[in-house]
Amino acid sequence: MGRYMFKRIGQAVVVLLLVSIFAYLLTYMIPGDPVYAMLGGDITQEQYDIAYEAMHLDQPIVLRYFHWLMNFVTGNWGDSYRYSQPVAALLGARLPVTMYLGIWSIIISTIIGIILGVLCGTHRGKLLDSILITCANFGAVMPAFWLAVLGMYIFALKLGILPTHGFVLPTENLAESVRTTVLPLIALSVGSIGGTTRQMRSGMLDVIRQDYIRTARSKGLTERAVTWKHAFRNAVLPVVTLTGMSFRNIVAGAISIEQIFAIGGMGSLMINSILSKDVAVVQACIMLTAIVVTISNLVVDIAYGVIDPRIRVE
Amino acid sequence: MDHYYEVSDLRVTFAGDSGRSVAVEDVSFYVEPGEVVCFVGESGSGKSVTQLAALQLLPVPPASIESGKVLLSGENLMQYKAQSATMRAIRGGEIGMIFQEPMTSLNPTKQIGLQITESAMLHLKLGRREAEEKAVDLLRQVGIPDPESRLRDYPHQFSGGMRQRIMIAIAMASDPKIIVADEPTTALDVTTQAQILELLTDLAKKNNIALILITHNLGIVARYAERIYVMYAGNVVESGGSMDIFARPHHPYTRGLIKAVPRLDLGEHRLIPIDGLPPSPGVRQPGCQFANRCPYAVDACRSKPSLDLIEGIHYCACHRKGEDFDLLESKDTEESHKTTEGLGEVLLSVKDLKVTYPIRKGLLNRKVGDLTILDGISFHIRRGETLGLVGESGCGKTTAARGILKLIEGTTGEVWLNGKEILSVPEKEFRPTRKNIQMIFQDPFSSLDPRVNVEDLVGEPLIIHHLVSGKEEYHQRVDELLRLVGLDPSLKDRVAHEFSGGQRQRVGIARALAADPDVIICDEPISALDVSIQAQIINLLEDLQEKMHLTYLFIAHDLAVVKHISHRVAVMYLGNIVEISDSEELYAHARHPYTKALLNAIPIPDPRVELEREHEMLRGEVPSVLMRPKGCCFAERCPFASEQCRQQKPVLQFDEKGHGTACWQIRQECGK
Numbered sequence: 009m010g011r012y013m014f015k016r017i018g019q020a021v022v023v024l025l026l027v028s029i030f031a032y033l034l035t036y037m038i039p040g041d042p043v044y045a046m047l048g049g050d051i052t053q054e055q056y057d058i059a060y061e062a063m064h065l066d067q068p069i070v071l072r073y074f075h076w077l078m079n080f081v082t083g084n085w086g087d088s089y090r091y092s093q094p095v096a097a098l099l100g101a102r103l104p105v106t107m108y109l110g111i112w113s114i115i116i117s118t119i120i121g122i123i124l125g126v127l128c129g130t131h132r133g134k135l136l137d138s139i140l141i142t143c144a145n146f147g148a149v150m151p152a153f154w155l156a157v158l159g160m161y162i163f164a165l166k167l168g169i170l171p172t173h174g175f176v177l178p179t180e181n182l183a184e185s186v187r188t189t190v191l192p193l194i195a196l197s198v199g200s201i202g203g204t205t206r207q208m209r210s211g212m213l214d215v216i217r218q219d220y221i222r223t224a225r226s227k228g229l230t231e232r233a234v235t236w237k238h239a240f241r242n243a244v245l246p247v248v249t250l251t252g253m254s255f256r257n258i259v260a261g262a263i264s265i266e267q268i269f270a271i272g273g274m275g276s277l278m279i280n281s282i283l284s285k286d287v288a289v290v291q292a293c294i295m296l297t298a299i300v301v302t303i304s305n306l307v308v309d310i311a312y313g314v315i316d317p318r319i320r321v322e
Numbered sequence: 323m324d325h326y327y328e329v330s331d332l333r334v335t336f337a338g339d340s341g342r343s344v345a346v347e348d349v350s351f352y353v354e355p356g357e358v359v360c361f362v363g364e365s366g367s368g369k370s371v372t373q374l375a376a377l378q379l380l381p382v383p384p385a386s387i388e389s390g391k392v393l394l395s396g397e398n399l400m401q402y403k404a405q406s407a408t409m410r411a412i413r414g415g416e417i418g419m420i421f422q423e424p425m426t427s428l429n430p431t432k433q434i435g436l437q438i439t440e441s442a443m444l445h446l447k448l449g450r451r452e453a454e455e456k457a458v459d460l461l462r463q464v465g466i467p468d469p470e471s472r473l474r475d476y477p478h479q480f481s482g483g484m485r486q487r488i489m490i491a492i493a494m495a496s497d498p499k500i501i502v503a504d505e506p507t508t509a510l511d512v513t514t515q516a517q518i519l520e521l522l523t524d525l526a527k528k529n530n531i532a533l534i535l536i537t538h539n540l541g542i543v544a545r546y547a548e549r550i551y552v553m554y555a556g557n558v559v560e561s562g563g564s565m566d567i568f569a570r571p572h573h574p575y576t577r578g579l580i581k582a583v584p585r586l587d588l589g590e591h592r593l594i595p596i597d598g599l600p601p602s603p604g605v606r607q608p609g610c611q612f613a614n615r616c617p618y619a620v621d622a623c624r625s626k627p628s629l630d631l632i633e634g635i636h637y638c639a640c641h642r643k644g645e646d647f648d649l650l651e652s653k654d655t656e657e658s659h660k661t662t663e664g665l666g667e668v669l670l671s672v673k674d675l676k677v678t679y680p681i682r683k684g685l686l687n688r689k690v691g692d693l694t695i696l697d698g699i700s701f702h703i704r705r706g707e708t709l710g711l712v713g714e715s716g717c718g719k720t721t722a723a724r725g726i727l728k729l730i731e732g733t734t735g736e737v738w739l740n741g742k743e744i745l746s747v748p749e750k751e752f753r754p755t756r757k758n759i760q761m762i763f764q765d766p767f768s769s770l771d772p773r774v775n776v777e778d779l780v781g782e783p784l785i786i787h788h789l790v791s792g793k794e795e796y797h798q799r800v801d802e803l804l805r806l807v808g809l810d811p812s813l814k815d816r817v818a819h820e821f822s823g824g825q826r827q828r829v830g831i832a833r834a835l836a837a838d839p840d841v842i843i844c845d846e847p848i849s850a851l852d853v854s855i856q857a858q859i860i861n862l863l864e865d866l867q868e869k870m871h872l873t874y875l876f877i878a879h880d881l882a883v884v885k886h887i888s889h890r891v892a893v894m895y896l897g898n899i900v901e902i903s904d905s906e907e908l909y910a911h912a913r914h915p916y917t918k919a920l921l922n923a924i925p926i927p928d929p930r931v932e933l934e935r936e937h938e939m940l941r942g943e944v945p946s947v948l949m950r951p952k953g954c955c956f957a958e959r960c961p962f963a964s965e966q967c968r969q970q971k972p973v974l975q976f977d978e979k980g981h982g983t984a985c986w987q988i989r990q991e992c993g994k
Contacts, residue, residue: 219423220426220427223419223421223428225413226419227413228410230405242429317431
């Protein structure tokens with residue numbers, strides 16, 4: 009297990025370095041002067057010269073990249089010209105909001121999806137299975153923004169029991185936080201509940217046909233014991249992969265939802281920065297997204313090793 | 323008469339596309355404690371379904387138990403629901419099961435200790451500590467070394483044979499009165515098969531357990547069974563004592579089955595296959611199900627025969643009498659002798675063929691060494707000859723075939739075909755010669771393209787190698803080839819899945835013949851087929867050889883089959899040929915300890931012969947190629963191994979009869 013993890017971490021570092029190269033090159037892919045790309049066009053010659061020096065533009069590109077990388081690693085992510093503040097501070101305020109919503113959405117959709125999937129798998133062909141799988145398919149194809157708008161219309165505008173927009177972290181005001189989180193969370197989760205349910209169902213159906221399930225049944229175990237003690241662990245593996253991949257969608261999913269509910273998170277920040285060519289912010293967003301995804305992949309790999317002993321030996 | 327466990331008039335149907343099909347039709351049987359009872363039959367005969375249905379282990383739906391009683395100590399189990407507490411206490415508690423596939427029958431994500439204790443805790447109400455003690459004891463009994471420390475291991479850390487031992491431990495964990503073993507050794511090698519079956523029957527005798535053994539292998543039946551039920555198309559067609567049935571088989575199917583299997587202890591004889599196709603589930607005819615394949619069928623066979631008493635406990639379901647068949651069958655079995663005299667020149671010659679795989683490690687997959695799969699084998703085949711290459715899984719026999727065909731990287735040595743060295747020839751130049759060496763594959767289900775019709779499957783080599791000049795000749799040649807292998811040319815527009823296994827193998831043979839090759843390599847060509855069909859294919863290969871003067875390299879794990887079909891036989895172990903000689907000579911005067919052990923492990927389908935044979939068991943398992951012994955590849959398991967054997971690799975030493983043996987001890991007489 010130790011060697012297995014060591015290898016995975018090594019691979020993750022390589023991937024992150026590759027991403028950092030592309031993120032860095034972004035500065036030079038934007039048409040025009042890299043200094044203007046970083047600071048915007050509205051600067052004096054003096055500011056230009058300082059920036060020229062600070063960006064080491066007199067040095068070869070490999071060296072410049074290393075300077076940038078070292079700065080990034082040490083937390084010096086540059087300044088956003090649009091918001092006129094350090095990128096680190098900007099993201100420090102935005103990232104927790106997106107992560108808070110995203111992680112809750114993943115937890116909720118994974119747990120509910122697994123339970124519904126197991127129910128479907130063990131009631132194959134029965135009415136319950138048909139109803140649940142129809143709902144799951146419906147959920148999986150319904151766009152999140154549409155759900156968000158629908159939820160807002162019913163619960164905020166018509167019934168008036170939930171706020172239409174805004175977001176409060178639980179550390180500030182728990183009750184208000186829950187009220188503002190409910191609608192975005194539902195909109196974010198329904199799709200992945202549908203996906204997880206379908207994956208878990210097909211996993212269960214696949215495992216239930218295996219020889220070792222027949223062995224378990226031939227021992228005289230109850231069907232409940234067969235399902236949870238023998239089938240579940242084998243069937244849940246594909247769901248772990250799916251959950252790992254949904255981390256990538258945290259930022260992507262947040263983009264529309266944060267716009268609709270006017271939540272100041274990473275998603276809205278990234279869109280605005282891309283549109284206004286705020287390169288420093290975009291670079292940091294790319295890197296942070298890559299780091300989150302890489303870490304979640306690492307966790308998935310480790311979880312795989314824990315669940316399936318065959319993976320540990322390679 | 324009350325029996326301990328008795329099933330009567332069990333009828334099981336399955337829901338299918340075309341209505342319900344009968345899988346088990348009014349089957350009755352019984353077992354007593356301490357008895358070994360065998361159910362024998364081909365695939366689709368309903369032998370497994372009968373047992374699963376009796377334990378209510380079949381998925382309902384699509385299966386449905388229409389009628390029948392299952393009595394355990396006089397109590398009818400059919401009154402309980404499949405999931406009821408009583409039924410669960412009996413299933414796994416009173417009656418344990420062992421399944422065919424040890425590789426997939428254990429849960430890969432659970433420690434084997436847990437899988438064994440689970441049953442003991444459930445049925446014997448033991449605590450975890452006591453259950454673990456019991457598991458350790460059971461593992462010791464089934465021959466797992468160092469059981470305390472292996473309790474926490476997972477199934478993938480054990481070999482196939484070891485997993486089947488664990489399966490036995492699981493079945494034994496609840497102290498059952500009956501064990502149902504469904505083809506427990508079909509997926510295992512012969513020497514492992516012998517170990518497992520000895521173990522299983524020993525344990526059953528010791529604990530007074532009734533053992534129900536389901537198998538298609540008549541040898542196993544002859545060696546272990548006390549009573550036999552022969553099943554065909556969902557019916558028991560014959561039942562009785564093992565001795566009686568083998569000595570005086572009544573039912574034409576039983577008689578056919580016994581004659582269709584090649585036997586190690588008999589000289590050259592032609593197999594007599596059962597004509598026609600095995601029954602396909604769902605297709606039933608009125609009357610006797612065997613009538614359409616039966617050479618003795620009469621008008622009366624249109625009504626269903628009842629299972630009638632013949633004598634003692636011997637029952638048979640046939641309208642005619644066994645004695646009638648004795649008169650009908652010609653007494654003189656065709657004696658055919660395979661002599662190596664009169665064979666042509668050497669056609670294929672292999673010298674020091676080696677195959678190695680690179681071992682790669684680390685982040686960058688650097689090559690750190692070589693893994694030797696084939697450790698330098700040499701042999702030659704003359705025109706018109708069949709050389710059998712026999713050995714257990716992993717011995718390198720298939721690798722040898724692929725090496726000869728230049729289909730794998732890392733092959734060194736020399737392969738001479740028709741006087742030309744082919745291994746060193748670049749693929750581009752070799753391609754026109756490729757037609758001279760063809761292959762028949764093991765799995766007739768996956769080795770034929772499912773989307774191409776039979777005409778094109780068979781005819782493809784004709785086009786690739788420009789062997790026909792026009793459409794007309796192409797069609798003619800394909801028809802000719804199909805007729806040659808016993809297929810009706812009018813079927814040539816069909817695709818592979820419309821044929822049965824045996825027919826598909828015929829297509830494979832026709833395809834190999836199309837290129838008019840010098841040598842045909844047959845890689846386990848019959849191991850995926852049913853017993854009655856195996857004989858058909860063996861006979862076809864023999865007939866074609868005679869007619870067309872073909873040369874075969876016949877690769878198989880079944881010594882009896884290899885002996886039957888080959889002029890000469892080479893025995894392989896761990897990438898080496900350990901013994902090679904004329905086939906009769908090899909079986910009569912085997913010298914290498916491994917060959918002897920292999921011969922010993924194969925049960926002969928005749929209980930009288932089996933009774934007199936010594937069942938000496940080869941210890942241990944085939945080592946991994948990763949841990950190849952330094953000296954003789956067999957040294958670790960050989961009872962006669964000396965220091966020399968462990969240090970130096972022996973080479974084949976030939977005597978004047980051309981009988982070669984690679985063993986240091988041979989000159990000093992190893993055993994008798």
